[in-house]
Amino acid sequence: MANPLLSLVGAGPGDPELITVKAMRTIGQANVILYDALANKALLEYAAPGAIIRFTGKRYGCHALSQQEINRLIVSDARAYGHVVRLKGGDPFIFGRAAEEMAAARNAGIAVQVVQGISSALAVPAGQMIPLTCRGLAESFWVTTGTTRSGGISADIQLAARSSATVVILMAMSRLEDIMDIFAACGKNNTPAAIIQEGTTEREKMVTGTVRNIALKARYEGLSNPAVIIIGEVVRLHPSMLPATIQHVTGNMEHNTPHEEEQTRL
Ligand SMILES: C[S@@+](CC[C@H](N)C(=O)[O-])C[C@H]1O[C@@H](n2cnc3c(N)ncnc32)[C@H](O)[C@@H]1O
Incomplete structure (x- = not known):
């Protein structure tokens, strides 16, 4: 043998x-x-x-x-x-x-x-054309679990909510509302968010919205585990949000200094 x-x-x-x-x-x-x-x-x-x-x-x-x-x-x-x-x-x-x-x-x-x-943490957002980093929108990303062994919310969620990084959360559907409340308490009510269930499979389902409304949308659409939650400005690059993105990017460009515009083009 x-x-x-x-x-x-x-x-x-x-x-x-x-x-x-x-x-x-x-x-x-x-x-x-x-x-x-x-x-x-x-x-x-x-x-x-x-x-x-x-x-x-x-x-x-x-x-x-x-x-x-x-x-x-x-x-x-x-x-x-x-x-x-x-x-x-x-x-x-x-x-x-x-x-x-x-x-x-x-x-x-x-x-x-x-x-x-x-990993689903990278591949599932990519499958929906959401980059986790993007020049001008996100310089880094966090991958964290929503829940801990005891069923509580991971302390890292509190830290992630305060960062400017894209935040990818796994195993979080059972505490979705509580997690969004934490991001809202950090001034992120209007930050774009997406939830993708069974990503990269033929059963894939997705909702996009903001920290304020994503939990309600996900419950309405019946989304559940396994799902990846993505919170951050990069979600604006999802095709369903593109008109809003163009306005957002144009707005930013108007406020850029010539030096910053040069960097954006590089
Ligand atoms: C125990 S973790 C395992 C993660 C796995 N090792 C990985 O790298 O993708 C299970 C969690 O991964 C996420 N997950 C795994 N596959 C997924 C998929 N196809 N679509 C969405 N989320 C997925 C969900 O958050 C799920 O609750």
Whole structure:
């Protein structure tokens, strides 16, 4: 039997074509594939004939395996069958609990490798032509979780709301109103915002608006998890907001000094 090995593999954001060549090849080399709910099942077509395939997420009202159960499964499958692929949505190291799985494997003397994935935090806004940085609009971006382990709101949301960066928030739909209240309290009532559910898939849904009205719009349209929230001036670049963008940019240009205009053109 092959040596025990754990490969933490990024499945990408949902579109099965948004996977790396290395991830495809690694899936094909696995003896066991343990896949999460956010990994597109179409990717299992790359599995070798005879590979054992196990689902570790929630389905049909059944409970998902606990993280401890998954860790135990990784170890027992690697010892029994050899190469285990953990196929995880997006990138395994972005809110993917990959570090815990890696530690469980290493503690059991099992070698670990990582195959990076395309994170929903980047790919989902890009799929809607919303750049996270843009000259003149945003010099940086934050990626944060909305909720913590205890169900509270992440303290980082308070800090992010005060920054001028684009803010991308994952796992936040259950506290959407509270999160928007935090941004509003920081003077961002009119800052553009977008919510994209199941981005890059054929089920994708999206609403755009402002911090003031986005929660109401999202509830009205029935948006829920999994969804990415984007807050920042870059949302004006979404095609649905373009007329407003042209006015906004023109307004800014009128107030630019010649030096600033020169930089804008560079
Ligand atoms: C546990 S985190 C995992 C993130 C993943 N590792 C990544 O890099 O995309 C799950 C959250 O990612 C976001 N997410 C993942 N896939 C998504 C998609 N296709 N569309 C919108 N949001 C998505 C949602 O906020 C969801 O609640």
